[in-house]
Amino acid sequence: MTLTLLLFLSIGLVFFLLYCNRKSNTYVTFVQDANTIITDEREIYIEFDTPHDKWWPESNGTYGAQFNGKFFNNTNHSFTDWTVKVQVPKGYWVDSNWNFDGEFHYSETKAIPENHSNYPEYENQFEDLEDFIIMKKIPTNMVTVVHPSNVYNHEPFMLGMIMYTPKRFFIRNITITGRFIYEPKDNPLYFILLSAIGISLLSLSVLIIIQITVSRKVKYYELRQKLDSDIIIQSFKTFANFVDARDPYTRGHSLRVAYYAREIATRMNMSEQEQMEMFWFGLMHDVGKIGVSDSILHKPAKLTSDEYDQIKSHVQTGYEMLVDFTAMPMLKEVAKSHHEHWDGSGYCEHLKGQEIPLEARIVCVCDSFDAMNTDRCYRPKMDREKIVEEFKKCSGTFYDPKIAKIMIEMINDRSVDKIESIDTMSDINYKA
Incomplete structure (x- = not known):
């Protein structure tokens, strides 16, 4: 805006x-004659005066006179x-002039004073029959500029001449x-305009300085944000690796769930911020399994009722571990509710339908798909057709x-294949 104003x-x-x-190169003309009324409102005019003592x-x-203009x-x-341009009678003769360059035209009727009659150079001057005198500004003399009325101690510009005429004469017709x-x-x-341009330049300079300062701060905060982001990523990756390392059969499980969850969020037209958060929710959903013993996690046989209760306790453990992570409040809710079922048959609070947070419902579907799509200590992975049948059967009960419909679409269009083969050791894959 400031730059536009400055340009304007x-x-x-x-x-x-x-x-x-x-305007300075435009010529103007003013005409005055005996009938012209001279007032201070007239822009340009000349008054020629001949005092009584200046006639002879x-x-x-003939007569000689000093004409003061x-x-x-x-x-x-x-x-x-x-x-x-001044109208004069025929037979005039100019003896001298001041403050102008003269252009004189003489008539055949010579009005030469006696004291000049013997000079041949004056004889040669009487060639034209014109009856006017042209006075011009002296080009090299700045004094002959007619200054305006607003100049301090303004006085009219003086010019004049000594002229001889056949009879007494007063100058009246002037152009x-x-x-x-x-x-x-x-x-x-x-x-x-100068003041406005100066203010605009000053404002623009201030804005540039502010912009440079802000840019430096933004760059600093961007670097700081990247550092903080890297710390968060590395912390989340560490937690996810702790969980996945407990069971060689589930290595990479949390990362794959994170990718599945983000893909579903994308297909549900969630915002970029929400897609990023879904990634973190998926990555941290099983953090509570750190508190479950290895003997239960690795047990190939059917779990007892007490052992199953310990497995189920990981959701509450995860909630308690993340309760102080207020930057993403939903993180702890997903850790606690991702095993809730649509019909209320899940754990740990037996929520149902819309009572279950949307984020937890998404992670539930992703967690179930990865469990069915990978080898476990108690069974091999299931065929894709079987997994699709399972989702269709449990749609509206568990999921x-x-x-569930979006997950089936992801299976059918094979977009899950790329996620299934991601490198769990690469840091770049842990960036949402």
Whole structure:
């Protein structure tokens, strides 16, 4: 947002500068004559004045006079490259001028003062029949710029000339052409744009600094999170290996259940976070078996009632082991409830249907599949067809029908085959 605003303001400043440049190169014309009313509201005008003591008659009947011009600029912009065209009577002659470059056109009627009549160079000047004088700004002289009225101690720009005419004459018809200099700093918008750009740049710099700081912290926390994640993974793997190592027939059981559970969660359109948690639930579901003796776990014959009660106690043991693991509260619930049955015939609380946590129902199906799909000390693994029949038969009694159906689909599309062959020694396989 800040970058967009900065770009917008910069484009606005560029267009404003281009506008000032275009306006500064546009020539304008002002015309004044004897009928023109001169007021301070007029942007540009010139007043020519000839005091009484600056008139003198010549012996040949002509008049000489000093014409003092005051060039007024009532705008806020300097006026430059000006040209002033003044209507004069035929037969005029200019003796000298100041603060402008003159372009004089003389008539055939010579009004040469007697004191100049003997100079041939003046004879050669009378060639045109024009009756005007053109005054131009002196290009190399910055003093001849007509400054605006808002300049401190503003005074009109002075220019003038000594001119001889056949009779007394007052300058009335004047045409002024030139261009105003539109300095960007003369417009408040320039400073508004500069201030806005400055604030935007400062804001962008602050945001960049914040972003860099946040990025460094995020990187630190990502590294820390990875370290914490690795610790959790390694801890869970260690617990799972403790359980699976108790019985060579069940090695890799917890990891496979974790993968089956995550696959079911994926097919049930659970979120990525929920899929990850299902992996951990599957991996830790049998943690309570650490408290069951080897003689019972390895016994190939049918278990006695007391021995079976000890086996069943692993769910409560697992719950008690995980009760303080508050980061994933459902972890302990899955450890306790993954042997509950849909019809209430399971253990240890005889929950039924929706009373059983969904996560525990998923792990129950996955645990049962892996048990039927692997060799055990008391029986060999079952054929896939037999396993499918078992799930169909027990759907709605032991298993949630919806989850049992998904497991049957996984068996039929052989997606369980990839999970069955995973490497239980590789750390990467323990990452959810």
